[in-house]
Amino acid sequence: MIKLEAFLVSTGIVALGEMGDKTQLLALLLAARFKKPVPIIAGILIATLVNHALAGAVGGWIATQMGPQLLRWVIGGSFLAMAVWMLIPDKLDDEDTEGQTRHLGVLATTVLAFFMAEMGDKTQIATVALAARYPDLVAVVSGTTLGMMLANVPAVLLGDQISRKLSMTLVHGVAAAIFAVLGVLTLLNVGQLL
Numbered sequence: 001m002i003k004l005e006a007f008l009v010s011t012g013i014v015a016l017g018e019m020g021d022k023t024q025l026l027a028l029l030l031a032a033r034f035k036k037p038v039p040i041i042a043g044i045l046i047a048t049l050v051n052h053a054l055a056g057a058v059g060g061w062i063a064t065q066m067g068p069q070l071l072r073w074v075i076g077g078s079f080l081a082m083a084v085w086m087l088i089p090d091k092l093d094d095e096d097t098e099g100q101t102r103h104l105g106v107l108a109t110t111v112l113a114f115f116m117a118e119m120g121d122k123t124q125i126a127t128v129a130l131a132a133r134y135p136d137l138v139a140v141v142s143g144t145t146l147g148m149m150l151a152n153v154p155a156v157l158l159g160d161q162i163s164r165k166l167s168m169t170l171v172h173g174v175a176a177a178i179f180a181v182l183g184v185l186t187l188l189n190v191g192q193l194l
Contacts, residue, residue, distance in 0.1 A: 006134035009182070010143025011150070013130070014123045016174055018151035023117045027155040030113065034106045037156050041149075043110025044156070048148045049141070051118045052127045056141045059131025071132065072186055078129040079183030083176040085122055123148060133186065 018024050030040050063071055118124050127144045134140050 002134065003136045003139045006130070006136050006139040007143040007146075010127070010130050010134075010140045011147045013126055013178060013182075014144045014147025015150040016147075016178065017122050017126055018148055021122060021151075023114060023121060023123070023148075024151055024155050026113055026117050027152040030106075030110055031156040034109075036106050039105070039107040040110050040156050041153055043107045044114050044152050045145070045149060046107075047111045047114035047118065048145045051115050051124060052141045052144045052148075053137075055124045055127040056131035056137045056144075059128040059133075059140070060135075060137050062128070063132040063135070072189060075129055075133050076183045076187035078125070078132075079186060080180060083178075083180035083183060085125075087173070087176050 027040065027044060030043075031037060034040060062074075066074060123144065127140065130144065131137055131140045
C-alpha cells in the first residue's frame, strides 16, 4: 500500500509541479528548435531518471540520518516551503541551452540541458523530500519520472496549443495546495506514514 501511495503521490506532485516550470519551458524550446520529438522525449526520460534517482538517493540518506521526529518536522517544513515556491513562476534562462547544440545531437543536448536545468529545481527538491518521506526509492523515482513525462511529453508534442489553454496560475495553485496539505499532514503525523 505504501509503495502505491508513494508512486501516486510522487507522480501527481511532480506532474502538477512541472506545469509552467523552467524544464517544461525548456521542452517547448527544444521542440520548437529541433522539431524532432522522439530524441527530445528520450532525452527528457534519461535526464529525469538519472537526476531523480540521485535526488531520491539523497532523500533516502537524509531519512537514515535523522530521527523520526526531526525528520517529520524537516519533511513537513519542506513540503510547506514547496507550497510557497510553487506560487513563484519560473522562467527559462537562455543560457540553459545556448551553445550546447553546436557539437551535440538532439538527444545529447536534451539530456544535458534537462539534467542541468533540473539541478536545484522544484521537482528535484520535491523528489528529495518524497524519498525522505517514503521508504521505497523505486516507487518515488518511478512516480516522479512519470510525473515529469506526463507534463513534458505533451509540451513537446503539442507545445503552444497546451500553454494557451491552461491557466498556469490555477495549476500552480493546485500544486501549492497539495504540497501544503502534505506538509500539514506530515507535521501532524497523520497516518503515521513515517
